[in-house]
Amino acid sequence: MVRSNQTSMVTEFFFSGLPELEDGNLLFFIPLLVIYIFIIIGNLIVFFAVRIDTHLHNPMYNFISIFSFLEIWYTTATIPKMLSNLVSKKRTISITGCLLQMYFFHSLGNSEGILLTTMAIDRYVAICNPLRYPTIMTPRLCTQLSIGSCIFGFLLLLPEIVWISTLPFCGPNQIHQIFCDFEPVLCLACTDTSMILIEDVIHAIAIIFSVLIIALSYIRIITVILRIPSAEGRQKAFSTCASHLGVFLMFYGSVSLMYLRFSATFPPILDTIIALMFAVLAPFFNPIIYSLRNKDMKIAIKKLLCLQKVFYASAS
Template sequence: MMRSNQTTTVTEFLFSGFPLFEDGSILFFIPLFIIYIFIVIGNLIVFFAIWIDTRLHNPMYNFISIFSFLEIWYTTATIPKMLSNLISKQRTTSMIGCLLQMYFFHSLGNSEGILLTTMAIDRYVAICNPLHYPTIMTPRLCAQLSAGSCIFGFLVLLPEIVWISTLPFCGPNQIHQLFCDFGPVLRLACTDTSVILIEDVIHAIAIIFSVLIISLSYVRIITVILKIPSADGRQKAFSTCAAHLSVFLMFYGSVSLMYLRFSTTFPPVLDTAIALMFAVLAPFFNPIIYSLRNKDMKTAIKKLLCPQKVFNASSSKC
C-alpha cells in the first residue's frame, strides 16, 4: 500500500470535536459536566444505599450495586477527556492514552453487558423457580458471577488491544469520534482495513448473544407473571423486573446503534448523538431508573441521605 511507504510515525491522535459546537464549546461543557457529576454521585448513592441497608443484601441488589460501581468508571473513561476537549485548543491524546481509553471503556462496557445478562438469569430463577432460588443463587455463586463478569470483561479485550498497539500508524491522525474507539482508530492504521469487519463481527456476535439470552429470559418471566392470579402479585413481580428491563433496553439499544451497523456511515452530527447516548445519556438515566422504580431502593436511599427521618417518624426534615 502507498501509505506503508511513508516514514512519518503517528505518536498522538487528534479528536475531530463536537459538530455544531465549535464556537460554543463552553455552552456544551457546562451541561456535560453537570451530567457527569450527577452520574458519579447518583451511582455512589445507589451503591452505598444497598451496602448500608441489610435488607437489600440479596443477589439482585448486589448485582445492581456492582453495576452502579462499574458505571462510575465506565463514564470516567471517556467524559473527562470530552470535557477537556471542549475547553482545550489542543484536542489530542497520546497513542498510549488512546489505547488505555479504548481498553478501559470497552472492558467496563463488556463487564456491564455480562452483568446485565447475569441479572436477567437471576430474575428468571427468582420468578420462574422461586422454591429453588435460595439454593441456586447462593452468596458464593453471586460473588463468583460478579467477579467472573468483571474478570472476563477485562481479559477478553487484552489480545485485541495488544494487537492494535503493534499496528503501524503513519497518518492521518484525526479520530472522527468523541473518544478513542476501535473502528475510528483502526481506520487510521497503515495496513489492511478488512480487520475492521472482523472486529465488527466479534462485537455483533457478543451483543446478539447477550440480547438473545436476556430476551428469552424475560419472555419466560413475563409469561409466568401473567399467570399470577392476584393483581398485587403481578404488580410486585413486574416492579422487581421493570428497572432491570429498562436499563437493559437503554444499554443494548444504544450499543446496537453504535456497533451493529457494520460499514454503514452516519452524518457527523448523528454519529455524535449516538456516541453521546451510548457513553453519556444511558449511564445518566440508570441511577434514576433504579431509585425511582423500586420502593425498597427509595427507602434505602432515604435511609442513607436522611437517617434521622427514618428513625424519627415525627421529624419532617433532615
C-alpha cells in the same frame, strides 16, 4: 490541528468529532459536566444505599450495586477527556492514552453487559423457580458471578488491544469520533484494515448473544408473571423486573446503534449523537431508573441521606 506526514509515525491522535473551539463550547461543556457529576453522585448513592441497608443484602441488589460501581468508571474513562477537549485548543491524545481509553471503556462496558445478562438470569430463577432460588443463587455464587463478570470483561479485550498496539499509524491522525473507538482508530492504521470486518463480526456476535439470552429470559419471566392470579402479585413481580428491563433496553439499544451497523455510514452529527447516547445518556438514566422505579431502593436512599445528616450534625 495536529497532522502527520505519511512518512512519519503518528505519536498522538486528534479528535475531530467535537465542535470547533468557540465561546459557545460552554453550551456543551456545562451540561456535560453537570451530567457527569450526576452520574457519579447518583451511582455512588445507589452503591452505598445497597451496602448500608441490610434489607437489600440479596443477589438482585448486589448486582445492582456492582453495576452502579462499574458505571462510575465506565463514564470516567471517556467524559473527563471530552470535557478537557471542549476547553482546550489542543484536542489530542497519545496512542498509549487512546489504547488505554479504548481498553477500559470497552472492558467496563463488557463487564456491564455480562452483569446485565447475569441479572436477567437471576430474575428468571427468582420468578420462574422461586422455591429453588435460595439454593441456586447462594451468596457464594453471587460473589463468583460478580467477580467473574468483571474479570471476564477485562480479559476479553486484552488480546484485541495488544494486537492494535502493534499496528503502524503513519497519518492522517484525525479520529472522527468524540472518544477513541475501535473502527475510527483502525481506519487510521497504515496497513491492511480488513481486520475491521472481523472485529465488527466478533462484537456483533457478542452483543446478539447477550441480547438473545436476556430477551429469552424476560419473555419467559413475563409469561410466568401473566399467569399469576392476583393483580397485586403480578404488579409486585413486574416492579422487580421493570428497572432491569429499562436499563437493559437503554444499554443494549445504544450499543446496537453503535456497533450493529457494519459498513453503514452515518452523518458525523448523527455519529456524535449515537456516541453520546452510548457513553453519556444511558449511564445518566440508570441511577434514575433504579431509584425511582424501586420502592425498596427509595427507602434505602432515604436512610442513607438521613445517616449523612446525622453524621454532619454530630461533626459540627
